Amino acid sequence: MRLKNKIALVTGAGSGFGRGIATRFAEEGAKIVIADINRETSKLVSDKIGDRAVSVVADVSKNSDVKALIQKTVSQWGRLDILVNNAGTTHPNKPMSDVTEEEFDQIFAVNVKSVFLTAKYTVPLMKKQGQGVILNVASTAGLRPRPGLAWYNTSKGAMISATKSMAIELAPSKIRVNAINPVAGETGMLHLFMGEDTPEMREKFVSSIPWGRLSQPQDMANAALFLCSNEADMVTGTCLEVDGGRCI
Numbered sequence: 001m002r003l004k005n006k007i008a009l010v011t012g013a014g015s016g017f018g019r020g021i022a023t024r025f026a027e028e029g030a031k032i033v034i035a036d037i038n039r040e041t042s043k044l045v046s047d048k049i050g051d052r053a054v055s056v057v058a059d060v061s062k063n064s065d066v067k068a069l070i071q072k073t074v075s076q077w078g079r080l081d082i083l084v085n086n087a088g089t090t091h092p093n094k095p096m097s098d099v100t101e102e103e104f105d106q107i108f109a110v111n112v113k114s115v116f117l118t119a120k121y122t123v124p125l126m127k128k129q130g131q132g133v134i135l136n137v138a139s140t141a142g143l144r145p146r147p148g149l150a151w152y153n154t155s156k157g158a159m160i161s162a163t164k165s166m167a168i169e170l171a172p173s174k175i176r177v178n179a180i181n182p183v184a185g186e187t188g189m190l191h192l193f194m195g196e197d198t199p200e201m202r203e204k205f206v207s208s209i210p211w212g213r214l215s216q217p218q219d220m221a222n223a224a225l226f227l228c229s230n231e232a233d234m235v236t237g238t239c240l241e242v243d244g245g246r247c248i
Helices: 016-027 039-049 063-077 101-129 150-173 190-194 199-207 217-228
Strands: 007-011 031-036 053-057 082-085 132-137 175-182 239-242
Touching: 007 016, 007 063, 007 101, 016 031, 016 039, 016 082, 016 217, 031 039, 031 063, 039 053, 053 063, 063 101, 082 101, 082 217, 101 132, 101 150, 101 175, 132 150, 132 217, 150 175, 150 239, 175 217, 190 199, 217 239
Parallel strands: 007 031, 007 082, 031 053, 082 132, 132 175, 175 239
Antiparallel strands: none
16 A cells, blocks of 8 residues: 555546546555546546545636635645646647637646646645645656647646756755656547547557557556655656657
8 A cells, every 4th residue: 555544636536647546546545635627527536436535626727726625635634645736638739820819828727827826735735744745747748749739738848847846946845746747648638639539640649659559547647656655755856758658
């Protein structure tokens, strides 16, 4: 039980990578807060995990929601040991000049501002506790961009930079900050990355991954488990590529 008695908050945990991470953490002994903007999916994940999980509806781009989310976590479990910033969004694959201002603002609010907001309320709590772990779910898009996803790529690059900046500042407080960089995977956003979900487009995406397949939530869950466990005590500021070799 690598996370026995740890309290973990996972945003965007109602589906995809977040669901995989939350489920895996619970299997390893953690108590979980399932945070998602979708009430139905967050409740389904929480119910499946059982009494070791609670679901909270939250828009991570809103200050009031994030503040309430952290308060709910502490009131429910008494502390917060692990924060996983997994919630994310994208614009459909299209030329950068066709992306609307509203789409751009939404991407940066969910993918970047959320990291600022969760840190605002989580870091003081972790400093008081004398320890903590923060994991940001960035993307290979922040390292090796795909055409047609310019502003999504940019937001994930910002998450990678934030991870390193947070890590160096928070290390003296014994708060570790890392990221994982998933390659395209079987999640609800895949069709947006591809532009259209056709066999030909899937083949094109898979052909860019030397390992020969798209990623799965379990791939991210296993990487996240290591980085958030005590086994990674000397690891901070790392952005781990979980990408089947795409970024080589």
